[in-house]
Amino acid sequence: MKSKKAGSNGFARFVAVRFLLIIPTILILVSVVFFVMRVTGDPITAALGGRLPPEQLAVRIREAGYDRPLIVQYLEYMSNLLTGNLGNTLTDNQPVMSMLTTYGTATLELAIYALIVAFTIGMPLGRIAAYNRDKPKDAVLRIFAIFCYSTPVFFMGLLAKLVFSVQLGWLPVSGRATVGNEIAMLNNLNTPTGIFIVDAFQLGDMSVVGDVLMHAILPSFVLGLLTAGTFLRLVRTNVISTLYSPYVDAARSRGVHESRLLKKHAWKPALIPIITVVGMQIAVLLAGAVLTETTFEWKGLGFMLSQYLKARDFVAVQGIVVLIAIIVTVTNFIVDIIAAIIDPRVRYDG
Amino acid sequence: MMADNANLFNRLPIVSHLRKSVGLQRAMLITGLLLCGIFIIVAIFAPVLAPYSYNQIKDSDGKLFGSRLEPGSPGHILGTTVGGFDVLSRVIWGAQTAALAIVLAVLFSIFIGIFLGLISGYIGGWVDRVLVVLADAIYSFPSLLLAILMAIAISKGESSLWGGIIASGISITVVFVPQYFRVVRAEGIRIKSELYVDAAKAIGVSTPKIMFSHIFRNSTRTLPVIFTLNSSEAILTLAGLGFLGFGIEPTAAAEWGYDLNRAMSDVTGGIWWTAMFPGLAIVLVVLGVTLVGESLNDLSDPRLRERRSGKVEETEITPIPIDQVTEANHE
Numbered sequence: 001m002k003s004k005k006a007g008s009n010g011f012a013r014f015v016a017v018r019f020l021l022i023i024p025t026i027l028i029l030v031s032v033v034f035f036v037m038r039v040t041g042d043p044i045t046a047a048l049g050g051r052l053p054p055e056q057l058a059v060r061i062r063e064a065g066y067d068r069p070l071i072v073q074y075l076e077y078m079s080n081l082l083t084g085n086l087g088n089t090l091t092d093n094q095p096v097m098s099m100l101t102t103y104g105t106a107t108l109e110l111a112i113y114a115l116i117v118a119f120t121i122g123m124p125l126g127r128i129a130a131y132n133r134d135k136p137k138d139a140v141l142r143i144f145a146i147f148c149y150s151t152p153v154f155f156m157g158l159l160a161k162l163v164f165s166v167q168l169g170w171l172p173v174s175g176r177a178t179v180g181n182e183i184a185m186l187n188n189l190n191t192p193t194g195i196f197i198v199d200a201f202q203l204g205d206m207s208v209v210g211d212v213l214m215h216a217i218l219p220s221f222v223l224g225l226l227t228a229g230t231f232l233r234l235v236r237t238n239v240i241s242t243l244y245s246p247y248v249d250a251a252r253s254r255g256v257h258e259s260r261l262l263k264k265h266a267w268k269p270a271l272i273p274i275i276t277v278v279g280m281q282i283a284v285l286l287a288g289a290v291l292t293e294t295t296f297e298w299k300g301l302g303f304m305l306s307q308y309l310k311a312r313d314f315v316a317v318q319g320i321v322v323l324i325a326i327i328v329t330v331t332n333f334i335v336d337i338i339a340a341i342i343d344p345r346v347r348y349d350g
Numbered sequence: 351m352m353a354d355n356a357n358l359f360n361r362l363p364i365v366s367h368l369r370k371s372v373g374l375q376r377a378m379l380i381t382g383l384l385l386c387g388i389f390i391i392v393a394i395f396a397p398v399l400a401p402y403s404y405n406q407i408k409d410s411d412g413k414l415f416g417s418r419l420e421p422g423s424p425g426h427i428l429g430t431t432v433g434g435f436d437v438l439s440r441v442i443w444g445a446q447t448a449a450l451a452i453v454l455a456v457l458f459s460i461f462i463g464i465f466l467g468l469i470s471g472y473i474g475g476w477v478d479r480v481l482v483v484l485a486d487a488i489y490s491f492p493s494l495l496l497a498i499l500m501a502i503a504i505s506k507g508e509s510s511l512w513g514g515i516i517a518s519g520i521s522i523t524v525v526f527v528p529q530y531f532r533v534v535r536a537e538g539i540r541i542k543s544e545l546y547v548d549a550a551k552a553i554g555v556s557t558p559k560i561m562f563s564h565i566f567r568n569s570t571r572t573l574p575v576i577f578t579l580n581s582s583e584a585i586l587t588l589a590g591l592g593f594l595g596f597g598i599e600p601t602a603a604a605e606w607g608y609d610l611n612r613a614m615s616d617v618t619g620g621i622w623w624t625a626m627f628p629g630l631a632i633v634l635v636v637l638g639v640t641l642v643g644e645s646l647n648d649l650s651d652p653r654l655r656e657r658r659s660g661k662v663e664e665t666e667i668t669p670i671p672i673d674q675v676t677e678a679n680h681e
Contacts, residue, residue, distance in 0.1 A: 021483075024483055024487070025483070025486065025487040025490065028483065028484060028487040028488075029487050029488075029490075029491055032487075032488070033499060036499050036500065036503045037499065037502075037503065039503045134374065139374050142374075146637065146640055146641065146644070147633075147637070149640070150582070150633055150636040150637040150640050151632075151633050151636075152586055152589050152590065152593070152607075152610075152629070152632055152633075152636075154589075154590070154593045154607075154610060155610060155625070155629035155632060155633065158610065158613065158614065158617050158625045158629065159625075159626075159629070161617050161618070162617050162622050162625070165618075166617060166618060166620055167620075173618055283490060283491065283492045283493075284492070286492045286495070287492035287493060287494035287495055287590075290492075290494060290495065290590075290594065291494070291590055291593060291594070294593070294594060295614065305495070306498075306594050306595070309498065309502065309594075309596070310595065317499075321495065321499070324491070324492065324495065325491065328490050328491060328492070329490060332490055
């Protein structure tokens with residue numbers, strides 16, 4: 001039989017191989033983006049072309065080194081990347097790194113809220129749909145799920161704004177906090193985290209906490225529902241398929257009660273594919289964040305990405321894309337590892 | 351002869367699925383087909399159906415429509431926009447733009463994806479490894495962001511009707527190629543060890559012929575499902591591009607996403623109809639395509655039901671690492 005040691009070695013090797021795969025993935029993405037963006041020309045002309053006389057433009061291009069062969073620039077960019085130097089943005093001339101941390105926290109906050117919404121709505125409803133397979137409840141829930149991912153987030157956002165902000169006047173139209181509160185958090189705190197809900201609690205003013213939460217409700221639900229629909233469908237199909245797998249049949253034949261089968265036997269194995277999908281959903285969430293942030297003027301990476309793109313600030317865009325590439329690849333890595341840890345086939349084998 | 355024709359007709363993808371379906375499944379499939387049918391008819395007959403052109407702001411007498419007319423105004427059932435366009439006409443013309451972009455995107459990605467998938471799956475070796483890593487990298491990246499980058503690189507932000515549609519089409523293609531690639535490659539690997547492929551090799555059939563007539567023909571079973579899933583994603587991507595302002599110019603064509611972008615500021619002023627109708631159009635088309643896609647999916651091979659229940663690719667990546675681990679453990 002296999003010894004415990006062989007099993008853990010196999011696992012370690014799997015982790016190592018999977019970890020090594022991160023590097024080419026990030027390299028490929030960064031390279032693709034670099035060349036795709038440079039097809040249109042150098043960043044200086046793109047950002048300032050037409051606003052400066054050609055001679056001045058040429059001087060600035062030379063100063064920045066954009067007149068050198070593309071491959072030289074590429075190698076330089078890559079070596080700078082390794083040392084964590086992403087350059088300065090062209091439009092507002094701030095280090096890309098600090099831009100990323102400023103707006104990244106806003107996106108992180110939104111993504112966490114959206115994931116919470118997605119889990120709390122998608123998982124239980126998916127389970128209910130699976131328990132009531134092919135009954136009216138199931139039908140209603142499935143149609144709800146389809147609507148969730150058929151509606152573009154920005155349309156859902158506009159509708160939500162129309163109803164809850166304009167017609168009913170319950171919730172703010174846009175932004176992350178009332179301007180006064182935003183300034184208060186920035187000025188009165190020694191270490192503002194940039195995650196507004198944390199900062200609001202640090203400030204200790206409950207009206208600010210309320211204000212921040214009110215601003216977060218619509219964007220979180222709009223972005224969260226998109227993912228909730230996917231979770232619902234996935235939980236449903238996975239629970240249904242595990243319910244009819246041989247080991248559940250075996251338990252059923254031993255007289256295990258049907259509700260226990262659902263809660264214990266079929267539930268946990270059904271979650272494994274979901275963990276993988278959560279990883280994939282991070283990419284969907286980030287793309288959705290671009291649209292949601294634009295709809296609600298939530299000043300995060302997505303909102304800024306579209307602003308920088310319009311200004312043709314390719315240095316900033318590249319910085320954001322590199323960060324997204326790293327987030328996506330690392331999440332996929334973590335998710336694969338978790339899936340391998342949880343999967344009984346791995347555990348029992350070891 | 352007649353019987354043969356009927357038989358062939360019954361074996362066509364959607365027809366055979368329709369015959370297999372029952373109850374809710376059938377209702378969903380029929381609703382989806384109806385919505386898709388309406389979409390296609392509106393797209394083809396847009397010039398006849400639309401009361402005005404998509405960029406028209408004056409009637410035949412040269413009088414301006416007037417801006418912000420409410421729905422139900424004479425001559426403008428769905429009202430007019432702030433810019434003075436007829437909302438109904440732009441919604442109808444938008445169907446044509448969306449249909450063109452989808453057809454283009456899906457055709458491009460099917461050809462490129464299937465071609466690369468066959469090569470990778472059947473020939474294997476380092477070509478396969480490079481292509482897989484490349485496809486995985488592109489696949490993991492948020493598709494909308496990739497499409498935006500491509501749109502900017504291709505059209506440099508300014509676009510005519512065809513320029514815009516081709517740019518959007520190619521941008522969406524880049525996102526979809528890895529999906530077709532994965533599926534065809536997986537099938538290629540599975541089928542190439544089948545006996546009949548060995549037999550074909552033994553009698554000296556050439557490699558391209560084996561790839562296309564044996565492997566490709568047998569791997570098409572899964573394609574209708576991905577095709578429908580992709581079409582809905584294509585509409586959402588096109589609309590997303592338009593909404594962010596990287597799509598097709600408003601004077602060159604009507605595009606729902608762009609109209610929603612314009613409608614963003616209207617909403618705060620209580621003008622709901624400029625957002626509502628293009629938005630509903632997107633939802634209905636995506637809904638129609640998704641209903642068809644999911645029904646085909648659920649009705650396909652029951653053995654694969656669990657694996658292919660979500661988007662195909664989502665669940666497909668799990669088994670590989672786990673197999674590697676278990677294989678390692680067996681050593």
